[in-house]
Amino acid sequence: MLYDVLVIGLGAVGSAALSSAARRGARCVGLDRFDPPHVLGSSHGETRITREATAEGPAYVPLVRRSNALWRDLEAWSGETLLLRTGALIVGDERADDLDFAARTIRVAQQFDVRHEQLSARDVARRFPAFTLSEHEHAYFEPHAGALLPERCIAAHLRRARADGAEIRANTPALTLEAAGDRVRVRTAGETLEAASVVLSAGAWTSDLLGEAFAERARVYRQVLCWFEPSRPDVFDAAHAPVFIWQHGEGDAHFYGFPEVTRGGGVKVATEQLSVTSTPDTVRRDVRPDEATDLFERHLAGRVNALSPRLLRAETCLYTATPDGGFLVDAAPFSPRVTVVSACSGHGFKHSPAVGEAAALRALGEPPAVNLAAFEWSARPSYAP
Numbered sequence: 001m002l003y004d005v006l007v008i009g010l011g012a013v014g015s016a017a018l019s020s021a022a023r024r025g026a027r028c029v030g031l032d033r034f035d036p037p038h039v040l041g042s043s044h045g046e047t048r049i050t051r052e053a054t055a056e057g058p059a060y061v062p063l064v065r066r067s068n069a070l071w072r073d074l075e076a077w078s079g080e081t082l083l084l085r086t087g088a089l090i091v092g093d094e095r096a097d098d099l100d101f102a103a104r105t106i107r108v109a110q111q112f113d114v115r116h117e118q119l120s121a122r123d124v125a126r127r128f129p130a131f132t133l134s135e136h137e138h139a140y141f142e143p144h145a146g147a148l149l150p151e152r153c154i155a156a157h158l159r160r161a162r163a164d165g166a167e168i169r170a171n172t173p174a175l176t177l178e179a180a181g182d183r184v185r186v187r188t189a190g191e192t193l194e195a196a197s198v199v200l201s202a203g204a205w206t207s208d209l210l211g212e213a214f215a216e217r218a219r220v221y222r223q224v225l226c227w228f229e230p231s232r233p234d235v236f237d238a239a240h241a242p243v244f245i246w247q248h249g250e251g252d253a254h255f256y257g258f259p260e261v262t263r264g265g266g267v268k269v270a271t272e273q274l275s276v277t278s279t280p281d282t283v284r285r286d287v288r289p290d291e292a293t294d295l296f297e298r299h300l301a302g303r304v305n306a307l308s309p310r311l312l313r314a315e316t317c318l319y320t321a322t323p324d325g326g327f328l329v330d331a332a333p334f335s336p337r338v339t340v341v342s343a344c345s346g347h348g349f350k351h352s353p354a355v356g357e358a359a360a361l362r363a364l365g366e367p368p369a370v371n372l373a374a375f376e377w378s379a380r381p382s383y384a385p
């Protein structure tokens with residue numbers, strides 16, 4: 001059988017791509033090396049921030065707006081809450097320059113007319129008693145932003161894909177991928193599948209199938225997530241506290257977090273590191289006690305009040321990041337029939353329905369719903385010297 005679209009990797013992007021292609025009536029099959037949603041890739045850990053004023057660049061605003069429409073559609077179809085609209089608070093130093101995340105966010109919000117407020121340290125203390133800003137800090141507040149529930153989102157996309165006729169093969173890694181005339185051949189342990197087009201959304205494993213071409217553009221980084229016990233749960237519940245991103249100095253002096261989304265589950269907080277690379281097969285999966293202590297003492301103490309240093313839970317997760325943090329959505333170097341969509345650089349979840357849809361449309365030869373020029377290979381710098 002010749003499929004119209006075969007999707008390799010059914011995480012955030014691949015589940016959305018499969019659902020999008022199936023909804024358009026294509027004969028589709030999706031493969032995953034595990035049984036998604038799972039905890040070994042880039043899409044687990046309970047929550048992901050979504051916000052409309054994307055400081056990462058103006059090219060992402062149409063993408064997130066399209067995604068927001070698609071999240072609403074998926075919520076209506078599934079009857080589930082997928083996005084907690086808590087608002088987002090982004091804190092920065094009001095004396096900082098263009099590198100400041102809050103300042104860049106404000107600029108994008110003004111450019112695209114995103115509803116927002118600018119808050120002083122005193123405003124924040126009054127409205128969100130969980131946080132203490134220093135006198136030179138200020139905040140951007142976006143009321144319609146919030147927290148996506150990633151495991152639910154992926155499960156809903158996969159259920160919908162199946163309902164629309166897609167085949168799903170869990171625990172079935174794609175071992176090889178080759179262009180063969182008017183089709184692409186994908187070999188698994190048990191069979192060889194053929195499709196007119198392939199979407200390669202294998203996240204941190206993409207280099208296994210794409211080799212050096214991808215490895216030059218994207219690297220894998222281990223990240224640590226910690227859930228701390230609030231000493232005042234009332235100021236951290238999702239009805240009162242927003243998601244937050246806080247830059248309190250240069251370089252890696254920043255962190256982000258979420259309200260307590262399940263009572264007693266703790267407040268999830270994380271920072272990010274882009275200096276030590278990993279691979280998904282060799283990465284250390286547990287979290288050392290000193291990593292949690294360092295996160296608390298270096299970033300949270302004195303800023304996020306009403307949070308105790310008592311660690312309730314910790315996990316690791318993987319970023320697949322390009323040198324400039326930009327996405328990659330383009331044909332594979334060896335075939336226009338293979339669309340690569342997986343370098344989401346730590347900010348991809350919110351965009352995954354629109355990116356998945358873009359990949360599905362590309363695979364089906366239809367025009368994209370959003371402009372993808374900013375995400376081509378040629379737009380991404382290389383890690384190669």
Ligand SMILES: Cc1cc2nc3c(=O)[nH]c(=O)nc-3n(C[C@H](O)[C@H](O)[C@H](O)COP(=O)(O)OP(=O)(O)OC[C@H]3O[C@@H](n4cnc5c(N)ncnc54)[C@H](O)[C@@H]3O)c2cc1C
Nearest residue numbers: 009011012013033041042049174203205344347348349350
């Ligand atoms: C700690 C952390 C925090 C983040 N926070 C945010 C946030 O707040 N907001 C935001 O928007 N984004 C955030 N991101 C980024 C976002 O979560 C990722 O960009 C997104 O989830 C990546 O999705 P993906 O589909 O590319 O990868 P994944 O979801 O990992 O999917 C890849 C899939 O491919 C499968 N696979 C791999 N190889 C094969 C193969 N050979 N054959 C078959 N299947 C294969 C894997 O099993 C996996 O299921 C965060 C990421 C991390 C790690």
